[in-house]
Amino acid sequence: MKTLISILFAIAAVALYNQEYMLSRFSQLSRHIRPAATTALLNTTRTMSSAAASTTAFHGLPVIPPAEALTTTAPRKIQQSFLAIEQSEGAGARVRRSIGTPKLRNFSPFLMLDHFAIPPGAGFPDHPHRGQETITYLLSGAVDHEDFAGHKGTIEAGDLQFMTAGRGIVHAEMPRQNADGSPNVGMQLWVDLPKALKSCEPRYRDLSAKEIPSATADGGKVTVKVISGQSYGVDSVKELAYTPVWLLDFTVQPGGHVKQALPKGWNAFAYTLAGTTIFSSAGVSRPIEQYHNVVFEQGGDSIEAAVEEGADTEARFILVAGLPLDQPVVQYGPFVVTSRDEVMQAMRDYQTHSNGFERAYNWESEIGKSMVH
16 A cells, blocks of 8 residues: 555656645635526535435536626726746656646636646556646647546547546556657646535546637638637537537638627637737737737627738637636645645545545556656
8 A cells, every 4th residue: 555655756747737725715706607607506515415326426516607697898907917938847848837826827727727838658547636736738749648537538639638637547658659758748737626526526628629610710811720619609529528618729811800798797818839929908908929818807708819911920829718716716736626734634635545536546557657667
């Protein structure tokens, strides 16, 4: 049996994730959770026990608010914008982390955002999670995943993986060896789970690029992959994550203009992948270059973005919005719970292979063995 010291060392060695113990409260966000959303969560909670005991899935909150008109009359102002600085992470990986840094911590429901580049030979072998969801969007290359529940798969360029850790999961994420030696590049977003759903059964949902609908606007100068949410009248695939999150991938040609509605009261940000994007509100325009996280104020119903007519290149940005959760966030490495006691319990459960980690006993992924042995 592993000792507590060995478990703490293993957690510290999981290079992809925040290593700092963080505690903060979001009580001021309670006013943004609408009664309809609260009722939906309570209805969901009532079915959780039976769902956890079987393979029957239960649903999270709706990704498109059912009783709210989406409008584009009041573009949101920029709260802050900052460069995601590239840094070494783990064995040979490079990461631009923006959420989960001193610049932006626990932007509910978002816990961490990494823009990663993982070369062949690097990777993330067997490691645990509890209490959150991860969304991985691969931009180039390929990444294999495998968990102790028997799920296996590979995501390639344009594909996504939605993983719900719930009460506990151990998995591995390993990049494929590209023939030209190029790194595997993508985005990984950590999303908090509502407290009532933190004990749900873990699950995976791979979303292939061909499943993702797209929309065009402004005479073809704007294209958007509607990964989750709604854009220009196009709805995404449903039931991807339990916590409501919109994820839209915009490409804007020179002279193109975006007007994108967002659910009111949700937190929202944009990550700029390429080119220079001009975000505008109340007559004020700000050009933002690539690799910046643009955090929007909660007031307003939309965002406006454009690319100058004479720009040399197109611009690309990922727009993300999520429902704020009125609950404490206590995080230690890959465990995201709501109290210090629950952190200690998570470590004990992982150590003793109990309360969700039973299948971790003597389990070892096949894809992670290349780095372990």
